[in-house]
Amino acid sequence: MASISSSTTQSSIKILRQKTSPWRSSFFHHPLRAFFTNPPAKSSENETPPIDGEPISNQSHEFYGEPDQSSRSSSERVQESVKIFNKMKELGIDPTVRSYNNFFSVILKRGRTFMAKRYFNAMIRNGVSPNIYTYNILIWGFCLSTKMATANRFFSDMRERGISPDIITYNTMISGCCRVGDMENALKSFNELNEKGMAPDEITYTHLIKGFVGAGRIEEALDFFREMGGLKLKSNALIYQALVLGLYENGKMDDAQTLLKEMMKRNFRPSDPSIFLTVMKAQCDVGNLDEAMDILKGMKNLRISPESAHYGVLIEGHCNKGLHDKAGKLLDEVMEDGILLNPGGSPLEPSVYNPIIRYLCEIGHTQKAELFFRQLMKLGVQDPLSFNNLIAGHSRERMPEHGFELLKIMARRGIPSDSNAYSSLVESYLKICEPADAKTALDSMIESGHLPSPSLFRSVMDSLFSDGRVQTASRVMYTMLDKDVLENLDLVAKILEALLLRGHVEEALGRIDLMLRKGCYPDFNHLLTTLCKKEKTIAALKLLDYCLERDCNVNFSSYDLVLDALISAGKTLNAYSILCKITEKGGMKKPTSFESLIKTLSEEGNTKQADILSRLVAQKTSGARKGQKVAMST
Template sequence: MACIFKSKHHRWTSRVYLIVPRTASSYSLNLTHFFSSTQYSISSNDQTPISTATPSINTDSADADTKLDASKPDAVQAEEKQSQRIPRGKRPNPEKLEDTICRMMANRAWTTRLQNSIRALVPEFDNSLVYNVIHGAQNSEHALQFYRWTERAGLVRHDRETHMKMIEILGGASKLNHARCILLDMPKKGVEWDEDMFVVLIESYGKAGIVQEAVKIFQKMKELGVERTAKSYDTLFKVILRRGRYMMAKRYFNAMLNGGIEPTRHTYNIMLWGFFLSMRLNTALRFYEDMQSRGISPDVVTYDTMINGYCRFKNMDEAEKLFVEMKGKNIAPTVISYTTMIKGYVAVEKFDGALRMFEEMKSFGIKPNSTTYSTLLPGLCDGGKMSEAHMVLQEMTDRFIAPKDNSIFMKLLNCQCKLGDLDAAYGVLKAMIRLRIPTEAGHYGVLIEHFCKANVYDKAVKLLDKLVEKEIILRPQSTLEMESSAYNSIIEYLCSHGRTGKAEVFFRQLMKKGIQDEAAFNNLIRGHSKEGNPDSAHEILKIMTRRGVPRDADAYKLLIKSYLSKGEPADAKIALDGMIEDGHLPDSSVFRSVMESLFEDGRVQTASRVMRSMIEKGVKENMDLIAKILEALLIRGHVEEALGRTELLMQNGCMPNFDSLLSVLSEKGKTIAALKLLDFCLERDCTIDFPSYDKVLDALLAAGKTLNAYAILCKIMEKGRMSDCKIGHELIKNLNQEGNSKQADILSRIIEGRETTLANKKMKE
């Protein structure tokens, strides 16, 4: 069987030739003849001079360009000889023909053109060449195409080894229907079956988990007249027991006995393994007794299987008895034996027993393997024996043995960190690097988190630098992600110590892995804001908005403060609006700081909009600043906006100081604004002092706006708000002078009627 896996030499002639002159010399080619510059070559044995005279030339077989012309000068002949010398150095080996064909199939589509190219390349096809091409094909599809083509094209007639190799390749690639067809069609091609071919197919079906088909192939052997020995039965037992079909295995075992086939030690080993796999202890013990009754003595594999079975049932007493019995029969335990015992002791949490076995195996010169270390180390961690675990890890590292299960390193890291031995935990990471085990973000995360908890931030930052520099987070094969408690700890530290830029570079790698941590985002905003980088903070804020990550009120406050400290009140207002949109209620100090900055920057209307937001949110402080904003709006001519804000204030129970506003407007000659404000107050029956009326009317008269003064005075008198009529008489005089006699007459009658009413009232009193 072993011979079918070896590359076979096929019969073909190399197309690469040495470029040397063809001679008829009877002696073998001596390379020193071509490289020597002397007339004689001295043999190391007899020191006999060897003549270097030119041999006779066979003109029938020699090429024209290699003939030496005696008529040429000696210097010319020497130069021609020099040009014909073989270059110094080792010649590269020519590519094998099968490798060339495999490379062609890997780089080109399987077409008629490729087939013609292969046919032109190969002088003669034989089974050796076909076997080697199939063996070296890049995948099973290439192998099957070449196999089918050479057969259908009549280039070769496949022999037994070629069929066997093709069945193995197709079985390994789970192309079982193709393998089955090739096997069953063999007699049509004149190739006989043998048991080994069916064994390969049965095993392939078993690896694919198709037990029923494996059984059918086994039964087919009997129908086709293929002899079934213990070898094919052993393969079938392994297939069906792997799937837990122990009852079926017992039936076929009885059928094997009835057929006169004696079970071997290997048969019993497989049966015992399968029964323990199905947790059938009693059945396994009966077969073990039957094995001994047939005179078949157990070997080391049998004992290992039985010990492993007892370990599955956590019966270490019986396992220990078998282990002692094995040594008593001079059957030397192997590394598998000791590893199985260690696994059993770890399973029952007898960690001292596991350590005892570990030391015993080393004392007998048996070196632990990767499975041994992978079994022992997690048990030591569970048992709290971290000093022993550290020694075992050091031994494994010194021997450069990498465990099969890399999860033990995460367990070691967690256990060492929980005990507070951070140096030992850091040593675990160094061991991983030394053993060339891929470190992942989760490993770094455990160390970073505990370094931060221990206030050893310098080491945490160094680990973070390696993590970011090597882009370990972004490795697609990573399975251990960093926990939020780890990256939030280091991000918070960096942001609070003026290193927010480093924290952002780190967190952007986390974002590429889909992490959207609210705390980390808000810490970045706080950090950038404290460091005076509000634009960077606002960029983070926009990312949070796009991704729907909630924003903290404190982060907004710091961002607003950062913008204000840089003299950018407009951006602070945008941040304030975002804060309100996110459902946060800024306090009065935040509103005041933004409004003051906008007001001082001359952005009165923007400050007015902030004031509106503040009032709508029910914040009733900062009335002094509100008065300044209203006054500025009125003075700048934004009367309607000012009146709208005033209306909003009144609706929310905040009454502005109208007397002060009217007084200021009158003094500064803003008569239209004063007139509209006074009209607004009269319509809403606001309380106004009498001097305020007089100031407005005086200002209107002084500005020559007599009709406006007449109109507002009429409203004032209708509301009964006039204390005396002195200003009215003056207004009548001005109306008459300007030719508005009608208005003067109306106003005069109103005043007279008011004066009569007042006189009657006094008389009654």
């Protein structure tokens, strides 16, 4: 094979320096120039030339990945390589077979199969003869892109040109067939390899075992594994990985576990650590937790860092069997080592974290559970069940302020809450004698669309009332009635009485007005009697006036009490006003009993009112019939 002479190279460099084109001047210093222009080193014919790390060497365990087409830099590298390769002739540099080989390696790694065929045809037209390395690279590239028909044509073409396939060629063909599931042609290549007196190697068996596993023919894969052992060939992690997964998928869990243990014992690190997760989950599903834990230990021995998904499977498995203590210890490892927040880790499923959070909350470790859940929140978890379990846990531990903070987070993020969580929070505030905070939590509960139970309303009202917060209790009472919870009326009566006694008459009348609209009737006679006894005459006057305006059911004796209290307190004009209203309603039964009021009015100079009252009494007396009942009296 001709190589570029020193004089030719010097001449090309001289021409290059004389050109003014920036591209031409940059080519001389371009790092890829040597890649295409260096003559092949004088070496043994059987030595595989370096192909920039391409996996065609017989020392590699894995020939195939996916064609590298995703990266922009990879695409730019292909374009740049094509430009340089095409520019070689302009610079007086004839491509050699090695130039073509390196060029094919670059473009085929990135899936440019059509381009490779065009340049191969150009290579033949230019009189450059391909060698075995050329065909191995081409077959490898087309197998990589699963274009087996073209790979087979190159395989036939190389033999027509008198180039004998070597072990690399056959391994590549076997791998390509396995990649597309064509196990019959893979076996055909394997048999042909043996017929030609070539000894199959570790690579050969690796591809065949993986291929048969992928085709669902696990027994044939195991046969090749045993045959490989009989030939004293070294196994590798890829073989174990494929067999373990194949056995697992075929329901042979015991065999898969045995092989996995053997793999770990031999310190084989799988290329895909998910194999551990797959088998671990399968063992947990059937309750073999000790076997699953052995896998975790094996991973650590291989210095493979377990991820959150591995711990998640184990935590869930232990929780499902009621072994929450062991699940808690596994969670401790996750938290201490910061595994949950490791980049690239898989998020835990609700079936993993909800049971352990609930358990921790039930045994009084809610703060630990919340620390765990807050890490989950950083990963985007917003599970309502976990929130509610944490709130209930804080409530049981009498730390409702922590639970209320969680409720605020839920409200901000629009996460649905649970009425039981609110109820437990309210009850927790009451247990630590914080009725005002309990009322705030109750309001939040109602704002969130939950209706408190009658007993919860009563607990809050009673606690506020006992703490002397009558008006706050009154507001809770108003909310309860407004929500049509028409119970706890005995406590309602106490709150009304307290409001009136404390002078919050307008507020009390507003509450009474709501009660009447809801069909509830307070005991006006009791309220009036109590107010008179406590000498709260103005409150009694306003309440009686309210009753008269609305024709409420009030005993005549209650009228007498209020009038006597007003007169005794010297509030004669108030007594006169209310007596007039009573008389207009037909509620006067013994007008002679009001002579003292008329006399007092006259003595105080209120002669006009005394005269009006006298005439009114006289009219009522003359118009009254024997046995007439007094309106509003009972």
